Amino acid sequence: MFGKLKASLGIGAAKVDTVLDSMAVVQGGSVKGVVHIQGGDVEQQIDAINLKLCTEVKVESDNGVSYQEFILGQLQAVQPFVIEANQAKQVPFELKLHDETPVTALNALKNQCHIWLETTLDIDFAIDPKDRDYVEVHPLPVVSKVLAAIGRGGFEMVKADVEKGYLRGGNFSSKSGCYQEIEFRNGGFINKKEIELSFVLEGGWVHCLAEVDRSLGMRGDQYLSFTLSRDASDAEVHSAVSRVLAI
Known part of the structure; x- marks a missing residue:
């Protein structure tokens, strides 16, 4: 029971690490890779592996300028499963870029464009493990x-x-x-x-x-x-x- 309590607080819980086949992709292409999950001190129910393709957008309002995370696309990689204590699991994936995904590989004096893939393990009553991987998007x-x-x-x-x-x-x-x-x-x-x-x-x-x-x-x-x-x-x-x- 104590182990499960620690896992719910993120101590000794399952960990996630996404490894991309390539950090570079062309507009309209796909991001491919493998999600590596390492079980923690106790078994845990993983309800989903969620992958989100994100960027940061500028928002102008009467109060000035602010920046927000914006989701361009997402993918749920698997159905619910149980990861045993210390078990290692690999889940391959492919996520096609949204056609309007910004280009980041630009030779601009001030380039504020960023694209990243955020991987989250959906675990009930726990701090969901996350991983963020930046992607370089090249123009067609x-x-x-x-x-x-x-x-x-x-x-x-x-x-x-x-x-x-x-x-x-x-x-x-x-x-x-x-x-x-x-x-x-x-x-x-x-x-x-x-x-x-x-x-x-x-x-x-x-x-x-x-x-x-x-x-x-x-x-x-x-x-x-x-x-x-x-x-x-x-x-x-x-x-x-x-x-x-x-x-």
Whole structure:
């Protein structure tokens, strides 16, 4: 009985450690790995292994700016089971990234984008063991081409973050409840301009909403959206980006 009491307080209880096949994944890909569970001093009932794909979103309100954990996807790996004292168990898993998962592998001066996988053992009357593993999300080749083309247009990637809310472009809208903004600035003084890009994947297509702000302009922020196939040619990327740079 004393052992069970200690386990309920997290002392001598089962432990969890998630080992990913790879810490890097491409937009639209899957996170794969194995959940390792090590039994504690007494047997325990594990009601579920819960895996959550999370990011941190910026929330703006009248009280200022705050940051919240945001769940992009989740997976329950197994049915309830009993882990015996000192028993070792391994559970493989695969979790597909949400199409709107932010890219984290960005060469921005200030990159505030983070993605992690949180693993929790659901145990009644106990402190649930947790494990957190950060994942590096790389852009699709076509997205990399768009970012590089903006850079060649004289702009530097200065910031990337994730905001709570939804996007709407000419022929698409976001669905996750959060969106990434990748911000570029040029070095001009008279013709100073900022460009913010947000990407939404949809099947074989990549949608992009561009917000352009001229600090000395009189028309305020302007928006332009375009859609490219995942295997878009360099000429198609150049044409789309040229429209953004021309604003």
